[in-house]
Amino acid sequence: MRFDDFFQQVHDPDSGWGAAEEGKRVLNMELVDHLAKEPIVGDNDLDSAIGLTRAIRGEYESYGTNEAQVTITNEQSHDALRSLRLVLLRHGVRFRPPWIDFTSFKEYWLAHDGYGSWQARRAMIGKVFEPILEQLEQLQEREITNELTRPVSPRDALGWPMVDEYIQQLRERFRSALSVADYKDVGNRCVGVLEALSATVYDPKTDCPEGSTPPPVDKTDIRIGAYIDRRLPGASNQELRGLVKKASALAHKMKHSPRADRTSTGIAADSVILLANILRRLQEAGRS
Template identity: 45%
Template sequence: YTTFRTYWMRNDCAGSWQARRDLLERFFEPVQEELDRQEEAQFRAVLVEGVSPHSSMGWPRVDEELNELRRRFRTASTTQDYRDVGNRSVAVLEALSRTVYDPRVHLREGEIEPTVDKTKQRLGRYVEDSLGGRDHETIRGVANKVIELSHSVKHSSAPTRRDAGIAADSVVMLANLLRRVDQDF
């Protein structure tokens, strides 16, 4: 008690609870602000989740790449990191390409099988064959735009956290969308 009393007296807080509160606030407010900032940063570090109750896609390569994309986004803090989130987004697209594209089903007569990195062709053909017709034109367009967006972040000279997050969220959404294509309700 004597130590606190001496401390309060030295800092003009003797006999005044408000002065003591002000002194404590001066010491602890910066700490609280930093904790709030870190909590907000952690909130922003989370990518979108699908509405499916399953914790994984059920496609091992895709799940592995999605996990790596999430990990990379969580730790990204520089322009180079954000560009790498674009790289990880493209890696998810390539894993999707390997998983859903079947040349026996999706390759037309006289065509040469596109390489795995030709995600726009391969995923486009998968969506076209799985969801044909005018009713699903929009979904095909979404797939193309997600692919373009991911590549734009990967090749950007100065991507931001927002750019990387939008690209990553879009890829997660596309993976969930393509997973749902296989389901009959």
């Protein structure tokens, strides 16, 4: 979501005759509160964090310049800062402004030579918000330059709903990962993709030997390997089956590694995404 998306038009009962029909433009606090609890489905959460930061900064600049220009109440100004703090935490950015609402911001500027100078108050706001925006923009640059692999296939999704959902979650987690714990969680999401593939392609009726018990879903190398054996019988499947085992082993290694980082987990994530597209291609070939 972008800056403008955080505002909505509402009817202004105090507007006089001839005022614009669309009403007053105000910060959408319902949207702000929702974003604090969870990302917007289908949206880039980092873009939303940047848009929200700029929107709330604008409200405080309006208050510091002309209190009549703000679109939210003092109580809402407190809630907006709290929501922003929670959204930023999802991206590893700490936000601790020296005020908690409009009222305490005014107390702050009065105590720091801001009386009678809106420019001084704007400088105070910039000192608080500019470093946050710089950190978010750096994360955005990393997201662009360190995006996970995209398949050569022209499709945007595999058409396997569960697998597509797990891959999307993997991409989002990789974008926001900063710490070792974050990268270990990326490894966990890699395992999730493999298990979703295992549940999707394995058919107990055809892939499980007669009289045997089907292996559990988390035995990804066995189940996906059995699918490959069925789709590509003979010696030609050896390398591909080896790829399945290596991708599975690498994902589990990253899930538990005390030294997981962006490079190693990025390779693991790329591997499982490519494997998913290979299996999808195999299924399509089987229909031709």
